[in-house]
Amino acid sequence: MDVKDTIGTRIRQVRIAFNMKQKDFAKEFNMFQPNLSDVEGGRRPPSLELLVSLAKLGVDMKWLLLGNADTSSMMVDQRPINTMSLLELKRVQIQQMLTEFEMDELLVLENLLSLINKKKESK
Numbered sequence: 001m002d003v004k005d006t007i008g009t010r011i012r013q014v015r016i017a018f019n020m021k022q023k024d025f026a027k028e029f030n031m032f033q034p035n036l037s038d039v040e041g042g043r044r045p046p047s048l049e050l051l052v053s054l055a056k057l058g059v060d061m062k063w064l065l066l067g068n069a070d071t072s073s074m075m076v077d078q079r080p081i082n083t084m085s086l087l088e089l090k091r092v093q094i095q096q097m098l099t100e101f102e103m104d105e106l107l108v109l110e111n112l113l114s115l116i117n118k119k120k121e122s123k
Contacts, residue, residue: 049096
């Protein structure tokens with residue numbers, strides 16, 4: 001079996017674990033559905049952007065790239081992938097669109113909101 005085949009098969013397993021159709025998964029990862037179909041079918045390799053996005057979501061790259069008979073090792077932190085929220089997926093997409101400076105600004109705002117919430121809780 002070709003390496004692209006096996007990686008494509010595992011990407012398909014990830015998509016199914018997310019309980020997503022090809023068109024929805026492709027849209028979430030900024031791909032065209034026919035391209036995703038080609039990746040899953042082993043007719044083309046996955047893009048680096050897709051691999052990075054999956055890694056940021058916690059997909060174990062060793063499992064994805066090298067394979068393993070046990071699909072329970074799909075996630076780095078061993079959470080079942082289908083418990084991950086689409087909000088996490090959206091966050092990864094937003095991070096990819098932002099520059100490093102913009103990301104730093106968002107982190108400052110996030111920390112500020114966290115401090116405000118802590119002050120409110122302590123009152």
